[in-house]
Amino acid sequence: MSHVSVCGLTRRFDGNPPTVAVADLDLEIEDGEFLVLLGPSGCGKTTTLRCLAGLESPGAGTIRLGDSVVFDHASKIDLPPNRRFIGMVFQSYALWPHMTVRKNICYPLKARKMKEALASGQVERTAGLVDCQDLLDRYPSQLSGGQQQRVALARGLVAQPDLVLFDEPLSNLDARLRDQVRAELHELHQRKPFTAVFVTHDQSEALALGDRMAIMRSGAIEQLGSPREVFEEPATEYVAAFTGMSNRIVAHFTDGVWKSGTDEVLGAALRPPHAAGDAVVRVRPDDARLATGPDALAPHEAGLPVVVADVEFGGRHLDVTVQTGGGLRLSVRADIRRSDDFLGALGRGDRVVFAFDTEAARYFDASEGSHHVAEPASVGVIA
Numbered sequence: 001m002s003h004v005s006v007c008g009l010t011r012r013f014d015g016n017p018p019t020v021a022v023a024d025l026d027l028e029i030e031d032g033e034f035l036v037l038l039g040p041s042g043c044g045k046t047t048t049l050r051c052l053a054g055l056e057s058p059g060a061g062t063i064r065l066g067d068s069v070v071f072d073h074a075s076k077i078d079l080p081p082n083r084r085f086i087g088m089v090f091q092s093y094a095l096w097p098h099m100t101v102r103k104n105i106c107y108p109l110k111a112r113k114m115k116e117a118l119a120s121g122q123v124e125r126t127a128g129l130v131d132c133q134d135l136l137d138r139y140p141s142q143l144s145g146g147q148q149q150r151v152a153l154a155r156g157l158v159a160q161p162d163l164v165l166f167d168e169p170l171s172n173l174d175a176r177l178r179d180q181v182r183a184e185l186h187e188l189h190q191r192k193p194f195t196a197v198f199v200t201h202d203q204s205e206a207l208a209l210g211d212r213m214a215i216m217r218s219g220a221i222e223q224l225g226s227p228r229e230v231f232e233e234p235a236t237e238y239v240a241a242f243t244g245m246s247n248r249i250v251a252h253f254t255d256g257v258w259k260s261g262t263d264e265v266l267g268a269a270l271r272p273p274h275a276a277g278d279a280v281v282r283v284r285p286d287d288a289r290l291a292t293g294p295d296a297l298a299p300h301e302a303g304l305p306v307v308v309a310d311v312e313f314g315g316r317h318l319d320v321t322v323q324t325g326g327g328l329r330l331s332v333r334a335d336i337r338r339s340d341d342f343l344g345a346l347g348r349g350d351r352v353v354f355a356f357d358t359e360a361a362r363y364f365d366a367s368e369g370s371h372h373v374a375e376p377a378s379v380g381v382i383a
């Protein structure tokens, strides 16, 4: 395993229009660190991974793996994939169907002529790490999806490469297996750290697995931090939206009251802004609740009058979609055990109040194109 250093990495694709898939990207990954690249489709995650692997030819930048420069555009260094000591685990498993599990896991050791590792039981040890030791003589077609992905994981790790790259490796598994393999991967990394870059568009995977996570947008990193930092303090509205703050309320302070469109914001928890203009408020569905009326708002809450549009039962919670008079749709995840009794009888068409915790909400400057966090003092809407 190794420290990874990426500097000024750029990959453009010709076409109409041309695309800058990776845009002047800088990234430092610590030895043994598990870094997750998170972002929507097309933001450049896979291209970044492919550049690290040597499968793309970047138009600028440098990539260092440990002490070796594996790519440097200026001095025309571009080591091919087989000369970079990297393991890869793909979404599609990509196991050789005509080889047993043992031969599949052996493959990187044979390709690199690592005879000592072959002789010393490294294959069996790695299979043991991912709980595949009893499957070694089977063929991939005789394995479940979860078992195949564990074998692919063993193959990616067996040679103890400088870096392991994961391209959405869990997305082909059903929900239960995905959770199970994710937990196993996390535990494995805790027990035996390896340097990893893991690409996903699933925020729960990023939060669970990453030592740090990078939120990507248009080929660049919008925010890089620990999952807790990114989740609690999204630096921009884009990050907030991508990490679950799905409710977006544009509020305008005028004539002494806050309004969202034509709807008046209830409660006194939103404070007048110091600067004129709109504030964008982002709220997680689980930081909101439904209240029976304005009188039921707590001092730290603000609210909007809404009509219930849909109620989905989720076991211990309800996912409720509501709509304001102005047509804004908002969602609430209500914990049934901690909620008011009226939720049991809640139905489409009911008039209630969408109440949100103004301290848990995050506030952004609404000036066009800018999604930067506004300091509470400049927007002044924090209670």
Ligand SMILES: Nc1ncnc2c1ncn2[C@@H]1O[C@H](COP(=O)(O)OP(=O)(O)OP(=O)(O)O)[C@@H](O)[C@H]1O
Residues within 6 Å of the ligand: 013, 014, 015, 019, 020, 021, 039, 040, 041, 042, 043, 044, 045, 046, 047, 048, 201
């Ligand atoms: N070979 C290519 N030729 C032209 N454009 C490409 C090529 N590969 C990727 N792109 C473009 O580069 C941008 C980044 O693509 P990339 O696959 O890296 O995104 P991603 O974040 O991994 O998306 P996804 O989650 O859908 O895999 C996209 O706009 C994509 O259309």
